[in-house]
Amino acid sequence: MKRAAKIAVVAAAHAGACLYLWRAFLQPWTIGELALGLLAGHIFLDLLTLLIHWTVDNYFTPASPVIGSTVYYFREHHDKAFEMFNRDYVEGNFRNAGFSLLIQLGMAAWVTGCAGNAGMAVAGLGGAYITQIHKWAHMKQPPRPIALVQRARLLVGWEFHNIHHADTARHYGLYAGWFDRVFDRLRVFETAEHIIWRLTGARAVETRLGDFTT
Ligand SMILES: [Zn+2]
Numbered sequence: 001m002k003r004a005a006k007i008a009v010v011a012a013a014h015a016g017a018c019l020y021l022w023r024a025f026l027q028p029w030t031i032g033e034l035a036l037g038l039l040a041g042h043i044f045l046d047l048l049t050l051l052i053h054w055t056v057d058n059y060f061t062p063a064s065p066v067i068g069s070t071v072y073y074f075r076e077h078h079d080k081a082f083e084m085f086n087r088d089y090v091e092g093n094f095r096n097a098g099f100s101l102l103i104q105l106g107m108a109a110w111v112t113g114c115a116g117n118a119g120m121a122v123a124g125l126g127g128a129y130i131t132q133i134h135k136w137a138h139m140k141q142p143p144r145p146i147a148l149v150q151r152a153r154l155l156v157g158w159e160f161h162n163i164h165h166a167d168t169a170r171h172y173g174l175y176a177g178w179f180d181r182v183f184d185r186l187r188v189f190e191t192a193e194h195i196i197w198r199l200t201g202a203r204a205v206e207t208r209l210g211d212f213t214t
């Protein structure tokens with residue numbers, strides 16, 4: 001994809017998020033609805049990015065159709081964690097911004113009300129920054145406002161994300177990391193891994209269950 005097209009994708013994802021925010025205030029609204037929507041969007045993006053990262057790391061390869069190039073960057077990152085610092089914001093984020101844009105377009109006719117539109121604004125904008133948030137999580141000294149947000153546990157930070165690099169079967173969260181803690185406690189990925197193996201025979205690349213078939 002040409003550089004201009006990548007910039008257009010990133011810009012459109014930002015414009016879409018702004019439009020959703022604008023739509024949130026087109027009808028009578030309350031602070032409660034607005035807060036609920038912002039929180040829901042935050043939680044939705046955390047869950048979505050966690051599930052995508054877990055699925056890509058475990059059930060796809062760089063040779064997979066359509067998403068192979070995305071999978072390549074995930075695998076490259078496990079081997080060479082700082083390679084992504086050679087790519088600027090646009091190069092690093094146009095894929096996740098494009099995915100954000102698709103979801104924004106797909107949901108436009110369905111989302112109504114202040115809370116729904118505010119939620120989509122947060123999820124849409126955050127989606128355009130996933131790789132950037134990941135980069136900040138690799139900096140021991142990120143920009144000061146970001147460090148404050150990380151310390152408040154609204155975004156993943158170095159201490160949280162470093163665990164994924166020590167054990168790639170853990171801490172998949174690339175946004176807030178809230179669902180990792182819940183899923184670990186409930187053994188969600190262990191259960192999902194077992195069910196997928198029983199149904200399809202596919203084994204997770206980064207298994208948490210060891211050789212459970214023998
Ligand atoms: Zn990973």
Ligand SMILES: [Zn+2]
Pocket residue numbers: 077081134138161165
């Ligand atoms: Zn990383």
